[in-house]
Amino acid sequence: MQLSFTIQILQLYFNIIKNGKGKGEINTLKKQIKFIFRTIVYLPSSLKVGEFILKHKELKDNIFNYPMLVSKVHRPYLIKGLNSHEKAESIIESYNFIDDFFPAKLSHELYEKGKLLLSSFSVKDxxxxxxxxxIYTNFDKEGEINIKLADSYxxxxxxxxxxxxxxxxxxxILIGGLQGASKELNEEYIKNCTKNMYGLFPKKLLFEVLCFLEKTLKTNFMKAATGNFTHIYTSERYTSRRKILSDYDSFWKSLNAFQEKNKLWYFTESIKRKSLEEIPSKKRNQYQKRYRLLDNIERDILNKFKGEDNENTYNTF
Incomplete structure (x- = not known):
C-alpha cells in the first residue's frame, strides 16, 4: 500500500472520530484514545478495512452514520477466536455479498436507508x-447483516x-446470533404471535427466510451457525459481563444441523417439510396454512429481487 493512500485512510479515521454520529461514535477523549491505540495495535487489519471503505462508493459516505464499523476488528466479532485479519476479511466479504448478489437499485436503497422490506404478511387474527x-446492525458484534421480524407497530x-x-x-453464510423479542414484549405476546402464524416459531421463520434469500440469490454458499461454545460472548472479554441466554446447540440440532470439531453447526439443506401424510389429520389444516404462509414469503422475496411488486402483501390465510 502506498504511503499516500495510507495517509488517506488515517485521514478517514480522523474524520470519523470528528464527525461520526450514531452507533459506535467516538465522541469522548477516553474513547478516542482507546480507538487510536487499538488502531495502532491492529494496524494492518484497520488499514485493510479503511481501504475497503474508501474505495466503496456507498460506505465512504455512509460510514459517518455507522462509525462502529471501523472498531469491529478491535473486539471479538462474529464468532469466538477470529483474529483481526479474519475479522477484516469477514467484514469485507459481507459487503461484497451485497454488492455481488443484490440488484444495484436494492443495494443502493439498503446502503442509504439501512434496511429493505422483504415481505409483509397478514396472519390468523x-x-x-x-x-x-x-445493515448497520443492532447486534453489531454478531455480523454485518440482520434479518428482522417486526409486528405492525x-x-x-x-x-x-x-x-x-x-x-x-x-x-x-455464518449466523453469529439469533435473538428473541424486544424486552418490552412479554412471553404471552410471543406465544400469540406463534399461534397466529399457525404454530411457526419466530426464530425458525427467520432461518427459513435466510434459506429463501440464499436460494433466491443463488449464492451456492455453505450455511453455518455459532453454538454455545463459539458465540462471541464466550470470549474472555465478555465472560464476566455477558451471558448467552439461548441454547443455540439445541435449536440448531432441531433444524437437523450437524456440529463439526470446530463447534460450529452446519446445514446441508433447507428445512424439510413434513408431508401431509405424516401429519395427524386434526393438524393438517394448520400445517397447510403454515406452508402457504412460507410459500408466499418466499415468493415475496423472489419478487423483491426481480424488481416486481409483492402480490401477497397483507394477504390473510
Whole structure:
C-alpha cells in the first residue's frame, strides 16, 4: 500500500472520530484514545478495512452514520477466536455479498436507508408482520447483516444476524446470533404471535427466510451457525459481563444441523417439510396454512429481487 493512500485512510479515521454520529461514535477523549491505540495495535487489519471503505462508493459516505464499523476488528466479532485479519476479511466479504448478489437499485436503497422490506404478511387474527433485511446492525458484534421480524407497530419479534466468512476457500453464510423479542414484549405476546402464524416459531421463520434469500440469490454458499461454545460472548472479554441466554446447540440440532470439531453447526439443506401424510389429520389444516404462509414469503422475496411488486402483501390465510 502506498504511503499516500495510507495517509488517506488515517485521514478517514480522523474524520470519523470528528464527525461520526450514531452507533459506535467516538465522541469522548477516553474513547478516542482507546480507538487510536487499538488502531495502532491492529494496524494492518484497520488499514485493510479503511481501504475497503474508501474505495466503496456507498460506505465512504455512509460510514459517518455507522462509525462502529471501523472498531469491529478491535473486539471479538462474529464468532469466538477470529483474529483481526479474519475479522477484516469477514467484514469485507459481507459487503461484497451485497454488492455481488443484490440488484444495484436494492443495494443502493439498503446502503442509504439501512434496511429493505422483504415481505409483509397478514396472519390468523388479521394482524400483520414485516420481515426486514438490515445493515448497520443492532447486534453489531454478531455480523454485518440482520434479518428482522417486526409486528405492525415495528416491535421486533426476533433478529437473526449473519456475516460472510471464508472457510477452506469456501464462502460461508455464518449466523453469529439469533435473538428473541424486544424486552418490552412479554412471553404471552410471543406465544400469540406463534399461534397466529399457525404454530411457526419466530426464530425458525427467520432461518427459513435466510434459506429463501440464499436460494433466491443463488449464492451456492455453505450455511453455518455459532453454538454455545463459539458465540462471541464466550470470549474472555465478555465472560464476566455477558451471558448467552439461548441454547443455540439445541435449536440448531432441531433444524437437523450437524456440529463439526470446530463447534460450529452446519446445514446441508433447507428445512424439510413434513408431508401431509405424516401429519395427524386434526393438524393438517394448520400445517397447510403454515406452508402457504412460507410459500408466499418466499415468493415475496423472489419478487423483491426481480424488481416486481409483492402480490401477497397483507394477504390473510
Amino acid at each position: 388479521d394482524s400483520f408482520f414485516k420481515i426486514y433485511l438490515c 415495528e416491535n421486533i419479534i426476533g433478529t437473526l444476524t449473519f456475516g460472510i466468512i471464508k472457510q477452506k476457500e469456501k464462502k460461508t
